[in-house]
Each structure stands twice: as C-alpha cells, then as structure tokens.
Amino acid sequence: MRAPSCEMNRGLKKGSWSLEEDHKLISYINRYGIWNWSQMPKFAGLWRSGKSCRLRWINYLKPNVKRGNFSKEEDETILHSHSLLGNRWSAIASKLPGRTDNEIKNHWHTCLKKRATRNPVHETTKPNGSNISLEFEANNVHNIQQLVNHINDIIPSRSSWTYDDDSSSSNSSSTSTDQEVDFKADYNDIGSPGSTFDDLHCFWKQLCPIENLELGNNHQNLFAESIFQESNHDLNSFYNHDFGI
C-alpha cells in the first residue's frame, strides 16, 4: 500500500498487488516452483521486480503464513526474543512458525515497543516451548479460518467458505492430531472445501503442491506432507475450471 498502483518505474509496477497479480504469482510458483526471483516475474507475466514478488509470496501468499492477531504467548516470545536478539526479526520470526519477519517487525513497532519500554522483559518471563506449542495448536482453527478467508479474498467470484470454529474445531483439531487423516477424500470436489480439517487438507493439497512449508504443527505438517506428494495439479486449470476465473 505504498505508491499508487498506477505508478511505474522503468516499466515495473509498484504499490499494492492486484488479485490478478496474486493469481499469476501463485499459479506460476505452483507450476514451476521458485527457481530465480529476478527472472520469475518475466516468465510469470508480472511487471514486478523479483524482490517485490519474493516479498509478496513470503509475506502474504505463501499458504502457511499465519495472519491476524498475535496471541499473548506470541507477544511474550517476541518480547523475550527481542530482549536477547535485538532487531533480528528473521531470527525472532523463526521462533514463531507461520509469522513473517515483516509482520513481527510491524507488530513490534505498533504494539510491543511501548510495552517493552514500560515493562522490560526479564528472564523469568520466558515462556517455555510446550506452552508455545499448545498455544499454537490451539490457534490452528484460527489459522485455517484465515487461510480460507484469504482464498475467499483471492477468489472473489466464489461464494464464501466458512470454517466452523466451535464444536468441529476442537473435534477436528484433536482428531487430526491423533489420527491419520483420511486421504481417500474426494479431491475432485475441491470446489467445496467444507468445514473440516480433512476437507481443507484436500483443498490445500491441490492448491499448493510445491514450496517447502515451514510448518510447526501436526495438521499443517499433514498438509505439507500431502502437498509434497501430490504435485500434478495445475492451479490455472484449477482456477479456470473450478472457479471460472
């Protein structure tokens, strides 16, 4: 959201990304993977710098990017990590699966900086790993809803999907953790991802068959695992045939 989207510089577009550009980038990476950021935009039909594409992918389009409010534990982790590491945002981000350095940096400057000034973090407040994992696990439902929301955003012609976050959430969360996901679901029915982890699993399996997902929990690892296994789906045809874009 910086310069107006019409602003051009040496033929390269700047500013906010359009839905069409998002589609192009996702589609290209889905089909060919990430091989050279500086060359990719040209082949993907994007008038963007490689840097811009990389940033857009990493901070926004990558399937496992966790968006939305930071949990209390995440805040604590950031505060503690920052007290140890300083402004090494990528290092801090590595402690928070799904969060990007950019998002953490923004969050720090907008919220946590003041808090850190008021209440400096000391060693005893260090959250332990298991708590973070539990919190992250508990956030899965929220993560999935965010993923669905994003898909709703980038596929505007499609009616909105929802993710039932009350009864089915705890149910699917616990069952998916402890049981094998049913891989026999009908993957052709990706137009209706439904409201269960399995449904969404199937959906993402087709949407994101590439990219090394840095996932930190069982459900998303299952996603990633399946994503690696099935790479024969083409996002373009997916969009064209299933969503009429």
Added chain:
DNA sequence: AAGATTGGCAACCGCTGTGTC
C-alpha cells in the same frame, strides 16, 4: 458531521551475505 490525528501494515529501498565464475 467533518477535519485532524493516530495506528496498522503492505510494500519499497538500500545494504549485506553468499554463491558462482
């Protein structure tokens, strides 16, 4: 209701690190 201010955040810029020739 309207203008001013503030907060949030996507995205750009410049620098540095790393790999290759």
Added chain:
DNA sequence: CGACACAGCGGTTGCCAATCT
C-alpha cells in the same frame, strides 16, 4: 581474489481505516 548476481534482512515510507476533537 575480485566481480557479479541473487537472496535475504532490517529500516523506512506512505496509504488507509479507525479514532479523536
């Protein structure tokens, strides 16, 4: 060893929406 290209990082900008006056 130096030059070059590319990837990644951190600082910063500036738009938009929410809040305040």
